Amino acid sequence: MSVHDDPLFTLDAHGRVVGWSGRAEHIFRRLAADVLGRGVFDLVGSEGPGPCPWRIVPLTDGPPERAWAVWAEDDGLPGLSTAILDAVFAQADIGLHILDAQLRVVRINPVAIGMRGVSRESVIGLPVAEAYAPLGVRLDESLLRDVLATGKPVRDVLVSTRPFADPEHEHTISLSVHRLTDEADRALGLVATTVDVTDRERAQARLRLLHKARERIGSTLQVERTAGELVDVAVPDFADSAVVALTDAVLQGKAPELLPPDGEALLRCTAAAGADSDRPVPPAGSILLPGLFGPQLPTSPVVLPPPAQDPPGPAGTVDTPRLVAPLSARGQIFGVVAFARRPGREPFTADDLELAEGITTRTAGHLENALRFTREHVVMTALQSWPLRQEPQTQRAAEIAQRHRAAGSGAGSWFDILPLPGARVALVVGQVERPGLSTVATMSRLRTAVHSLTTLDLDPHELLARLHSTVQRLAREQPDAEGVHEPTVHCTFAVHDPVRGRFDIARAGRSLLVVVRPDGTVDTAPVDEGPLLGEEGPPFASAGHVLPEGSTICLASPALSEEEGPTVDRLAAALGHPGRGPQEMADDVERLLASDRVLLVARTRRLPAPDVWQREVPAEFRAVGRARKRAEACLHDWGLAVDPFAAELVVSELVTNAVRYGAAPITLRLIRGESALICEVDDAALTAPHLRHARAADEGGRGLHICAMLAEGWGVRYREDGKTVWAELPVLPDGRDG
Incomplete structure (x- = not known):
């Protein structure tokens, strides 16, 4: 061998x-x-x-x-x-x-x-x-x-x-x-x-449950939904019943409270489920005292013995030990959860305590995120408080319908309807990209900037150029060195003049813009798209149109993608009915827009001819007196209760200023309003009038200063062929004539 x-x-x-x-x-x-x-x-x-x-x-x-x-x-x-x-x-x-x-x-x-x-x-x-x-x-x-x-x-x-x-x-x-x-x-x-x-399978089951919790809990930013997802994950894989109770402060969207020293807090059942019909779970919304979760709220997962004094349940069932775990983060208490298993099932072990801590810690993190989102949602909703109240002055220029499909996503969309001198109205629609609370805050700052810039009576293109500078300044204030979160803005600024019927518009980005004329023709591109504010910068696309009375202007903030925006054909079909009112047309267009978009539909008007008086004025000083007398006669015919001395003096000074420093042709215009008289003088010069304080020995130089003292407001706006100097006089209450 x-x-x-x-x-x-x-x-x-x-x-x-x-x-x-x-x-x-x-x-x-x-x-x-x-x-x-x-x-x-x-x-x-x-x-x-x-x-x-x-x-x-x-x-x-x-x-x-x-x-x-x-x-x-x-x-x-x-x-x-x-x-x-x-x-x-x-x-x-x-x-x-x-x-x-x-x-x-x-x-x-x-x-x-x-x-x-x-x-x-x-x-x-x-x-x-x-x-x-x-x-x-x-x-x-x-x-x-x-x-x-x-x-x-x-x-x-x-x-x-x-x-x-x-x-x-x-x-x-x-x-x-x-x-x-x-x-x-x-x-x-x-x-x-x-x-x-057995030990291997239990360890794998715990890993599977943790994975399930990671996949399912926190799918939304809703507090109640997150609590329900915790229950869905735990029952029946981890326990036969589960009760999640949150504090009243959390349910009301307030900041979570610190864990009270005595361990007591007002809790309300938010989600519950149980596989044992003999032991029903409390209904959602019911107030729960800490007794269900022990003599005081725990600071870490703990197994509580069944209450010795409680009588047996239906059919002789008895209570079993409960595993109670807090829903807390950084010392702040969001709520508490109690797990229970039916008699005969494996009792809770030290490994179960560790598993419960992992699940509840993750849930508390999602509750914190949901609560933060809820608070941000409240702030964003407050900042985006649409619709706006339309002022009487703007109603004379256009009949306007406004819509906002609020969803609280912080899209940063806004619109404004702003009265301008000369009975004009400005329509503004804008949107800051990259939704979020910071976006809504940027939107609010830009709204304020637009309000301030309109007081300068700028051309729409010039206003967008200055707003572009504001956006760039806001971008420089951002702490992001990579420039990822620097704001960029879509904005369309349009001005309608009900005296001349002129519609001037400037466009940055791709805000929706459609014009429908009274004969039913639809113009889906009255002006080209321009670069975004905060990116390339001016020149921005601009155009001027003379619209017949009864034309409809549709403005809306852009969709996040082309797939979310309405097609040109569907938009034309919704707007191609000039016989319908702006409200009905706005309803049709709103159905085509994604959530958190804003919409303006304006039906243009012209001021009645009796409310507008204008005369050509020769470029000579002796024409000033004739112009003053004609204006006085017009005011007498209107029966407008304004201070006649102030009106005559303002007309005289504005015409004198145009004759002395302006260029022909010169036009004097009076516009009758419900609460004000507007005096305008057009001339062909681009030189700006300068308000100064004359010295005691000066024989002139007090004209604009007098106008500023007597009028509620005055200013100048420029056109391609000249400028207009205006002043606004208040109508006296109770028909008093001074």
């Missing part, structure tokens, strides 16, 4: 192959990578060396992971199966069960007996299903017969059991089954290995 110095292969104490020689690869026709770490029973019955005998020797002086060595000999033992099985059965720390071809238990090892807590005699000889039925184990006999017939092993099949040695707890067993064959490859039976993987 010749014995090689090196073993053919080695096994550990569990019967797993830990060493595989080149000779073993030749004999068994298997590479080392295919067998290392696998059970020895994968070799039994496989295609092997035939009748070659074996010698199996325990290793006492080698490394601890090598327990047995196997050599091939020329003669000796009858085969591998018996020797290896005897050694492994005596030493393995996993359960081993040998079944014959009729699936009867013929042998089990001591570890299997210890795991099950039953004697060998009560199992040997019984059919496998009958043998393990008292333990609550349900085996699929068809699976066992398939292994017996095909030889294809099955591995890591999980079965649940309550072993007699530990009947209070449910265990999870990993079952693997292999076929046993003789030298002729005839099936002798099965060998089943069982390993208690």
Whole structure:
């Protein structure tokens, strides 16, 4: 007999192959990578060396992971199966069960007996299903017969059991089954290995629950929804019932409170669910005292014993221990959650406390985000308080419908309807890109800037140029060095003059703009798109049109993408009905806009001819007196209750200023309003009038100063062909004429 110095292969104490020689690869026709770490029973019955005998020797002086060595000999033992099985059965720390071809238990090892807590005699000889039925184990006999017939092993099949040695707890067993064959490859039976993987499966279940919480909790920025998602995740995987209660302050959108020293707080049930109908959960909205969550609110997850004084529930049910965990972050209390399991289920353990802390900490973070969003939403809603009240002066120039589909996303869209001197009206629509609270704040600052710039009576293009400078200044104030959050703005500024019927417009960006004339023709591009404010800068696209009375102007903030905006055809179909009023047209267009867009629909008007008086004035000083007398006669015909002395003096000074410093042609215009008289003088010069304080010895230079003293306001606006100097005199109350 010749014995090689090196073993053919080695096994550990569990019967797993830990060493595989080149000779073993030749004999068994298997590479080392295919067998290392696998059970020895994968070799039994496989295609092997035939009748070659074996010698199996325990290793006492080698490394601890090598327990047995196997050599091939020329003669000796009858085969591998018996020797290896005897050694492994005596030493393995996993359960081993040998079944014959009729699936009867013929042998089990001591570890299997210890795991099950039953004697060998009560199992040997019984059919496998009958043998393990008292333990609550349900085996699929068809699976066992398939292994017996095909030889294809099955591995890591999980079965649940309550072993007699530990009947209070449910265990999870990993079952693997292999076929046993003789030298002729005839099936002798099965060998089943069982390993208690309860701890492994519980750890994996906790990981799956944490992953589920990460995926499902916090899908929205709503406090109530987040609380409901916590309950949905916990029931029934973690507990049979769960109650989430939040503080009143959190539910009202206020800042969370610090955890009170006495541990008491007013709590309201926000979400609850339970699988046990005998123990109903409190209804949503009900006030809960800390008693449900212990004598005082906990600062960390804790398991509370059932109240000893409470009587049994319906059908004799009793309360079980509850796991209570706070929903808190940085010392601020958002609420608390209580988990409960029905009697008979696994009680809460230290691992469950750690798991509950992970879930509730994540939930508290989402509640904090939701609460911050709620507070920001309140601020944004306050800053975007549409619609606006239309002033009487603007109503004389246009009939305006306004819409705002509020969604609280902080889109930064705004519109304004601003009265201008000369009975004109300005229509403004804008939008700051990149939604958020900072965007809404920027929008508010730009609104203020537009209001201030309109007092300068600038041309629409010039106003956008100055607003562009304001946006750039705001961008420089941003702390973002990369420029990612620098504001860029869409803005359209339009002015309608009801005296001349002129419509002047300037456009930055791609705000929606459509003009519908009384004959039904729709102009979807009355002016080209221009660069965004804060980007390239002027020149911005601008245009001037003379619109017939009854034309409709539609202005709206742009959509975030082209897919969200209405098509030209649908927009034209909604607006191509000039016989409808602005309110009806605005309703039709609003349905085409995305949420948080703003919309203005204005039907232009002309001032009645009797309310406008104008005369050409020769460019000579002697014409001043005639102009004053004609204006006096006009005011007399109107019966307008203004101070006649002030009116005559203002007309005289404005005409004198135009004759002295302006250029022909010169036009005097009076506009009758409900609360004011507007005096305007046009001339062809672009020189600006200058208000100064004359010295005592000066004979002139007091004209504009007098106008400023007598009028409610005065100013100058420029045109391509000259300028207009205006002054506004108040109508006296009760019809008094001074």
